[in-house]
Amino acid sequence: MPSTVKGVIARGKGQAVSVENVIVPDPGPGEALVKIQACGVCHTDLHYREGGINDDFPFLLGHEAAGIVEAVGNDVTDVAPGDFVILNWRAICGECRACLRGEQWNCFNTHNATQKMTLKDGTELSPALGIGAFIEKTLVAAGQCTKVDPNADPAAVGLLGCGVMAGVGAAINTGKVTRGMSVAVIGCGGVGDAAIAGASLAGAAKVIAVDVEDRKLEWAKQFGATHTVNSKERDAVEAIQELTGGFGADVVIDAVGRPETWKTAFYARDLAGTVVLVGVPTPEMRIEMPFQEFFGRGGSLKSSWYGDCLPSRDFPMLVDLYQQGKFNLDAFVSERIGIDDIESAFTKMHDGDVLRSVVIMK
Incomplete structure (x- = not known):
């Protein structure tokens, strides 16, 4: 009935x-x-x-x-x-x-x-x-x-x-973060903090949180951010490069989904590095950039759908890590x-x- x-x-x-x-x-x-x-x-x-x-x-x-x-x-x-x-x-x-x-x-x-x-x-x-x-x-x-x-x-x-899996998966599944890598995450809301947690779980050596609010940057630390950048106070690309020996991060995750944050992610990655877009843009948004930049910098530009997750594989694993106090x-x-x-x-x-x-x- x-x-x-x-x-x-x-x-x-x-x-x-x-x-x-x-x-x-x-x-x-x-x-x-x-x-x-x-x-x-x-x-x-x-x-x-x-x-x-x-x-x-x-x-x-x-x-x-x-x-x-x-x-x-x-x-x-x-x-x-x-x-x-x-x-x-x-x-x-x-x-x-x-x-x-x-x-x-x-x-x-x-x-x-x-x-x-x-x-x-x-x-x-x-x-x-x-x-x-x-x-x-x-x-x-x-x-x-x-x-x-x-x-x-x-x-x-x-x-x-939804949101936590999207962020964790953006780092682990889409970005392929592995031990020793440098990772920057732009936007420290729920999805961004989950991406920070995912990068930390994967063994990233350096996890850089970027936001415009100090309160959110403080939140990011509890999920594994090793460094924070307030992009209202300094240029995020310069700050990320400074923290990565002048090169840029191996993986940069845009958890905001705006043209300006995506461009920041693009220029803040190392040569042959990876940009992951997990923030959701709106239909009217447009990006205009020099085409040669896409070729000259190499690497990967990826979109992350639901953190490229497979629920039957990823949910039990993450719940187990949570139960063990590791997530x-x-x-x-x-x-x-x-x-x-x-x-x-x-x-x-x-x-x-x-x-x-x-x-x-x-």
Whole structure:
């Protein structure tokens, strides 16, 4: 029998969100019903509310989540009722050209639940990133559920579902950071600090955090930054070169996603170094640069989609490191809030007062 539960709805562009009754179907083939325990408040949710993703209103917001599987479709074997899972927005198909060449992290045919969650009047909802987790129970594709250690704190490990994984993966998977490298990260919000943590986990010898706010630079230190640069006070390229023997960093990660920060990353890397873009630009942004610079400096210019992660591989590994005290996921949780507090959490996030507010579902 379908469930009627409370969920957070964005009905129109720029409108305050509302908590409303949502009808969640029983899982069909390939689907899972998950009771949400915790869900982080991500910038992407705000982008949905502001119409920055698309205009398929109304949206069911929330996607950085962990919870317990309550039921599965009759053909589902990878997860079962009672499993503690982190939700992801990359349910790989296993059949597309990327999957068949062994690059499942680039799957071109990721999928979501087939059935739609609705409002009580039958209006179909668009779940954020195919998840919709600011809700008591949500319906997802079974492939969006990754089993992890049930003893882990849902508020912390749920953040692997988006921003933290994006940052860690940008360093480890996309940037290929290894022991002894120098790494610079531009932008020290949640994704940037996760990239710093990833570079530290990978054994980088020098991790340089760049931001315009001293408060954020202090936050970056707890994730492994060895040096900090306030780019309002000095030129970031010169500072990074000075800290790397005049050469530039081996890997520079742009966690902001603006033309000016990408150019900083480009010129702050060493010859044949790597630039990783993990911050998300907006459609109107443009870059104009001398074409010869791209050839003359060599190296790699990469975009990082979801940290080029494979949830089945990366989530359990990172949860294990967290449980061992080697990866400080708790530090990303700035506050724990209720489902009615999301609008205020958006304000705090926009103002840079938190890394993550996490909604705890009762």
